[in-house]
Amino acid sequence: MKTLFVALVALFFAFIIGCQENSITDPVTNDTGAEFTTTTALDIDKDLISYYPGVVKLSGSIFDPSHRLNSLAKINGVVRYRLEKIYTDKTRPPRAAIKVQLYVNAALKSNCPKQDRPWTVINTAEEVVYISPIAQSVYFLEKSFRVRNTCCAPLNLVLKFQVDEKVVTLVSMELKRVPGLVTIPDPEM
Numbered sequence: 001m002k003t004l005f006v007a008l009v010a011l012f013f014a015f016i017i018g019c020q021e022n023s024i025t026d027p028v029t030n031d032t033g034a035e036f037t038t039t040t041a042l043d044i045d046k047d048l049i050s051y052y053p054g055v056v057k058l059s060g061s062i063f064d065p066s067h068r069l070n071s072l073a074k075i076n077g078v079v080r081y082r083l084e085k086i087y088t089d090k091t092r093p094p095r096a097a098i099k100v101q102l103y104v105n106a107a108l109k110s111n112c113p114k115q116d117r118p119w120t121v122i123n124t125a126e127e128v129v130y131i132s133p134i135a136q137s138v139y140f141l142e143k144s145f146r147v148r149n150t151c152c153a154p155l156n157l158v159l160k161f162q163v164d165e166k167v168v169t170l171v172s173m174e175l176k177r178v179p180g181l182v183t184i185p186d187p188e189m
Helices: 002-021 041-051
Strands: 054-063 071-090 095-109 119-130 139-146 155-163 168-177
Touching: 002 041, 002 095, 071 119, 071 155, 071 168, 095 139, 095 155, 095 168, 119 139, 139 168
Parallel strands: none
Antiparallel strands: 054 071, 071 095, 095 119, 139 155, 155 168
């Protein structure tokens, strides 16, 4: 009886170890042991989050100037930001300033029948905002970002921010036609 029990225990452990090696639920991979590794999108997002700790959400509807009157585009995305207090040596005495670094990632959807993919804005920007030594003031920063994949006219997404020493707040957002470029006429106008 003892030998039968020992044999069953040994078989049970062999079964458990065998199932741990290759399971039916494990994904099938063609890992050849190559030395090439890639960075996943999740790793990139972790780096962005650590480098740009602040977040401003972009959502809602904004006027689309590339189409007929009362045409709106829906926007959804984020502006990630990083603030760094710096001192400039260009002036005497040195002036305090805030270096604002922005990363914009947004998607827009218009009501254009010609649109076959979402409009996107993925870009970075950097600006230095000088601090007044006399009094605490409100500082504004306006940045323009090119919208990709537009259907009827080239557009910029213009974002206006209020900058504090610790936080960035979105004041306004709008789409503007890019000046100086010839637009494709809208047949509905």
